Amino acid sequence: MYHAESFAKIEFETYMIGYRGSKPAQSLLSLPHVHFLYLSQPPATLRALPFLLLAPLKIAQQILTILAALLIRIPHPPEFILVQNPPSIPTLALVYLVGRLRGSKVIIDWHNLGYSILALRLGPNHILVRLAKWFEKTFGRSAYAHLFVTRAMKDHLTRSWDLQGITAVLHDRPPAHFHRASPSETHRQRL
Secondary structure, X not given: OHHHHHHHHOOOOEEEEEEOOOOOOHHHHOOOOEEEEEEOOOOHHHHXXXXXXXXXXXXXXXXXXXXXXXXXXXXXXXXXXXXXXXXXXXXXXXXXXXXXXXXXXXXXXXXXXXXXXXHHHHOOOXXXXXXXXXXXXXXXXXXXXXXXXXXXXXXXXXXXHOOOOEEEEOOOOOOOOOOOOOHHHHHHHHO
């Protein structure tokens, strides 16, 4: 959200694409250059299906809604597409494709590695983890720019995945409006 706010403050038309749920930061809601495009969720009837049946349907639905947002709902080709990773699948392949089709520069904000999160559940040598790692490496490697939250992640991915494009470390910091809570604010939060 803070990257979007920065773009909007320098008067880029900024489209935030995602699922409904948590409320956007108040500062985003007041900026005239910020537009929200919400992705639809799978119908409730599908969500009752077993995972092995639901997963392919959910991925197909995600592909269609993300492509519709990036290719149709945004009125003009974006100069930049900034995507946070993870989620990697199918997002990285879709922004790679749309970047090629519309001439947009893809920027990946690497917060973590999707395959490593999957490995926590399935183990590092599971075929799906190896496939997810290949997917992330293949579609993430050639972005226009790569943003990292730590130098260690930047060094690791630059070296082991041969990242192309600009790389920069932007350490997570609290926004300017954060401050130490006063005793009365702390007390109110506990009530």
